[in-house]
């Protein structure tokens with residue numbers, strides 16, 4: 072049996088609103104598990120149910136085989152890292168980290184070594200005696216991390232711990248979190264609405280949407296093989312083909328057909344551009360005109376108006392020669408493996 | 423999560439309502455009822471008709487509005503000038519200026535009135551000096567004098583609030599307006615003015631309410647200029663023909679007037695909630711030449727005039743006296759007389775204030791936690807109910823307590839308890855509010871972090887939240903102490919010989935013309951207030967706005 076198991080979790084707010092609606096998932100020992108979804112989809116609600124800060128309306132949560140819902144939050148032994156850091160401003164960095172060891176009756180000498188170790192791990196060893204108030208957001212979150220880790224909790228929960236930091240620090244700190252988690256080997260549930268962060272950091276990702284699970288899988292599965300249209304659009308970007316003769320002709324040429332497919336879509340990075348008269352060389356071609364060219368350094372986005380709708384083509388490592396002018400005639404190359412189809416209710420077909 | 427504290431908080435909620443009921447609703451209800459019955463116990467509107475019909479009361483009503491709005495505009499004028507100069511120009515000794523404002527704010531009430539009489543009254547020092555120079559000026563008595571005193575006494579409200587707001591106006595906004603081609607004057611009126619408008623109305627309201635409620639100043643300076651507060655007191659305290667039902671009628675009118683202005687102010691500033699951001703704070707300009715001189719003159723003139731009563735009473739407290747008459751030279755006679763004759767008055771003041779503040783802090787904190795943490799209809803109502811004492815002039819509280827606790831199940835008249843409770847109920851809302859708002863500023867995740875680390879909810883509250891709010895609570899308690907020890911008007915209604923307090927004694931001394939002892943008592947009062955303010959600032963940082 073898995074380490075943490077959530078079965079059919081439901082949480083109702085008010086008379087009819089369901090913040091969680093039949094959520095089931097399981098997390099393995101030592102796993103880095105991420106809840107990913109747009110704001111308001113119920114991630115925090117689920118996390119707080121596991122932490123014990125709000126109870127579920129119905130459903131089960133077990134940790135290591137025993138029912139967690141009957142345990143009061145302060146006896147659950149679950150470490151938590153907060154979006155707003157929740158560092159205690161009246162305690163020094165050292166005392167913040169030592170705070171959770173006191174109720175565990177750890178001897179003073181051991182407190183000292185464990186706290187020092189934890190602070191070293193988050194690279195705050197030199198700041199132990201300082202008060203956190205004047206420290207930067209990144210440093211405060213490091214305190215929060217050390218404080219949650221040092222108690223060797225059975226589970227570590229992090230609710231958007233990096234979303235208040237600036238972009239560069241976010242990337243730096245997420246790598247650190249990932250490394251530390253692997254070292255201490257504590258099962259971790261990490262909440263984020265940032266798909267790139269989720270892909271970079273997780274062993275497995277659970278994509279949520281309005282209180283329900285869309286898909287659970289490794290980053291490769293989530294990105295490369297999305298099981299719903301929602302996942303495909305939320306993780307990465309998606310071109311949706313406009314239905315009509317041009318789309319049918321293209322699918323015919325590629326020999327693709329899915330009975331009942333309501334939507335066909337393709338990722339920008341799976342498309343390529345060629346001259347207006349290209350035969351495609353195995354790919355289908357869609358003639359079109361460039362309407363916008365956006366240079367982003369590592370890549371460029373070319374927006375092309377085609378008979379099958381407006382498509383964005385992503386070109387890697389664009390040199391000077393790759394620049395396209397608006398109005399230029401081009402062909403968009405669609406390889407056979409690129410298009411994905413979804414049924415009317417958003418489920419992936421033939422994936 | 424199960425609520426282990428559920429029962430405790432339900433009990434607190436019930437006790438709070440009981441407290442409000444006994445100390446607020448019953449007194450206010452008694453006032454209302456008393457105003458609606460005649461001496462022989464029949465229901466009647468006669469008192470209100472009499473209020474409308476008798477020219478004397480109509481005049482008092484009109485005069486109240488005059489001193490209220492006069493005080494409002496005077497305070498707005500002085501306070502805005504000072505706030506504008508201090509927050510926009512480089513003024514030397516800015517901290518000293520703020521200190522002068524604090525002095526004016528915490529100076530014992532009506533001592534201002536008397537000091538102005540000493541300087542500009544019939545036998546005033548300055549007037550005499552000017553007369554020797556051949557300049558004659560009218561004595562300060564009457565409405566003009568009241569307005570001068572009110573303006574100088576209440577300008578700190580405006581100064582402190584508006585300068586706070588002005589220094590939060592984002593400079594980018596003004597720069598943007600400059601970019602759009604607005605002249606400095608246009609910028610001030612179109613950009614800065616709307617941003618400080620809420621502070622202006624809120625501080626103006628404070629000035630207005632205090633001016634309407636003030637009893638000592640019109641009493642000492644008015645010379646026949648009657649206002650509602652003095653009328654109510656006269657009707658209540660007249661040895662012959664004391665008219666309680668007329669006094670309560672006037673009290674009701676006073677409550678209604680205050681209430682109307684509070685609501686009006688809320689209505690006026692309903693849309694004007696600006697959250698300044700601190701990124702681009704306005705810079706202070708270094709003025710040059712005569713402008714610089716003018717700005718400094720304005721600031722120091724207002725500040726010194728406001729603090730003048732304090733300075734005068736400190737000086738006069740050390741003057742040599744013979745009986746009530748001042749002699750040449752300095753001596754400690756006035757203090758000796760306090761030491762030997764008035765020790766119990768000082769002791770009363772200290773005891774009452776300490777007890778009241780202890781109650782305020784304990785009960786106010788618990789209720790503040792209740793209001794902040796258990797938000798539901800009940801607590802919203804509670805929050806609203808706490809507005810009531812805020813708009814009750816001290817005289818009215820005094821009369822209401824007499825009306826409620828003179829007979830009936832709870833008799834408290836003549837006790838120390840009634841004075842302590844009257845102070846308690848007036849200041850309780852302040853503590854409840856500050857506790858609730860400081861709790862709301864502490865992120866709930868702070869306690870949750872402690873819980874996740876293994877502390878029970880109650881322990882988490884004790885170890886995390888309490889240490890964070892305690893400095894604020896101590897500071898608030900100290901500021902309550904300042905209000906408590908300076909309270910005159912309700913104590914004047916409620917005191918008996920054995921429960922006399924320092925402000926009451928000072929008032930009586932001034933009426934007796936014994937200004938030396940009055941000045942010495944005032945100086946002691948000022949010293950106590952000063953210590954309390956100092957401790958408060960030590961605990962929460964120098965924050966003049968908290969004094970309001």
Ligand SMILES: Nc1ncnc2c1ncn2[C@@H]1O[C@H](COP(=O)(O)OP(=O)(O)O)[C@@H](O)[C@H]1O
Pocket residue numbers: 084085090108109110111112113114115116117
């Ligand atoms: N205490 C509450 N009362 C009512 N609605 C709530 C409460 N907490 C959360 N919600 C609602 O539940 C939904 C999910 O919230 P949340 O779990 O915080 O979303 P997320 O963390 O994914 O952004 C939101 O629509 C939110 O408004």
Ligand SMILES: [Mg+2]
Pocket residue numbers: 111114115116230
């Ligand atoms: Mg959330």
